[in-house]
Amino acid sequence: MSYQPEFTVSPALLTRAESIAALRERIQNATVQVPWIPALQKDTRARNTHSSTAIEDNPLTLEEVRALEEGATVAAPTRARREVLNYFAALRHIEKQAGKKRLTHEDIFRLHAIIAGRVMDQGEAGRYRTMRVRVGQFVPPPPEDVSGLMFELLEWWNKDAPGLSPVLSSAIVHHRFETIHPFADGNGRTGRALALWELYRRGFDSHHIFAVDEFYWEDRSRYYAALDAVRHAGDDLTRWLEYCAEGLQQTLERVWERMGQFAASATRERLVLRPRQEQLLKALGKSGGMTPAEIWAALKVSKQGAMDLLRPLVKAGLVKRVGTLKSGRYVLK
Numbered sequence: 001m002s003y004q005p006e007f008t009v010s011p012a013l014l015t016r017a018e019s020i021a022a023l024r025e026r027i028q029n030a031t032v033q034v035p036w037i038p039a040l041q042k043d044t045r046a047r048n049t050h051s052s053t054a055i056e057d058n059p060l061t062l063e064e065v066r067a068l069e070e071g072a073t074v075a076a077p078t079r080a081r082r083e084v085l086n087y088f089a090a091l092r093h094i095e096k097q098a099g100k101k102r103l104t105h106e107d108i109f110r111l112h113a114i115i116a117g118r119v120m121d122q123g124e125a126g127r128y129r130t131m132r133v134r135v136g137q138f139v140p141p142p143p144e145d146v147s148g149l150m151f152e153l154l155e156w157w158n159k160d161a162p163g164l165s166p167v168l169s170s171a172i173v174h175h176r177f178e179t180i181h182p183f184a185d186g187n188g189r190t191g192r193a194l195a196l197w198e199l200y201r202r203g204f205d206s207h208h209i210f211a212v213d214e215f216y217w218e219d220r221s222r223y224y225a226a227l228d229a230v231r232h233a234g235d236d237l238t239r240w241l242e243y244c245a246e247g248l249q250q251t252l253e254r255v256w257e258r259m260g261q262f263a264a265s266a267t268r269e270r271l272v273l274r275p276r277q278e279q280l281l282k283a284l285g286k287s288g289g290m291t292p293a294e295i296w297a298a299l300k301v302s303k304q305g306a307m308d309l310l311r312p313l314v315k316a317g318l319v320k321r322v323g324t325l326k327s328g329r330y331v332l333k
Helices: 011-030 037-055 062-069 078-096 105-116 143-159 166-180 187-201 213-218 220-232 238-270 275-287 292-299 303-315
Strands: 319-322 329-332
Touching: 011 238, 037 062, 037 078, 037 187, 037 213, 037 238, 062 078, 078 105, 078 187, 105 143, 105 187, 143 166, 166 187, 166 220, 166 238, 187 213, 213 220, 213 238, 220 238, 275 292, 275 303, 275 329, 292 303, 303 319
Parallel strands: none
Antiparallel strands: 319 329
């Protein structure tokens, strides 16, 4: 008998799901053939790595995590550096395996071995636990039940999860994995990586630019409380799904903002402003908009000279023309 999650699609969850769908569509439409996506992917990988390891008390800052990925020397304990490098490796692994349709025990073992290699306090990386463990006040299932429970989860994941929105299935996998707690150590990082893997393989985050773990890390106590609340609700996942949907919605809103930042940065790198163009941008900013005649009068250039200055700015998206053909004005975009 496979695992069957219990939940209700509440009005709050439905509203979140609709907002998420609209945000995702906007992001997907905006990421077609843009040159700065690799930079955004790199930034997202660093944010996910920092957040997921920081939840487990890794002391490295986001800046140090980025530096470590670049191969720089970071003054930190060996274990802290190893945890970060392991998680970077795990993210690259699931990015490469994003197209995998069916997951097995061996896939779970491999991911855990990458994440927990040489940083385990107890047990063995890449092997289900053979000991009892405690997580705060919660006591996960005994070790003799772990393999069977993971079999049931994998069966549901492979057969039934595709019938649900990845917004729901990723959250369900996340919670069920943490409940089973199949490894002696490293379950938190592995569970969050599995939730991300589900978003990847379902095509929800096809560009790998969603740093969902930031939401969990920024309020760790709420994250742990949300995980624990399901057990007090008789394993009803409704509130957990609402919480995860809130996190995903916030993540997509942040992605949209960062896309604007990366696009602006890329534009500045492609366009080297001439002194007259800098003067023009300042004049447009002060005036709120200028006609072509006002521009060439202010800059003391010919009509053709003004258009030579304007065209690159319009093409780069820094300036736009508004109004009719006769009464048109140029304004900062």
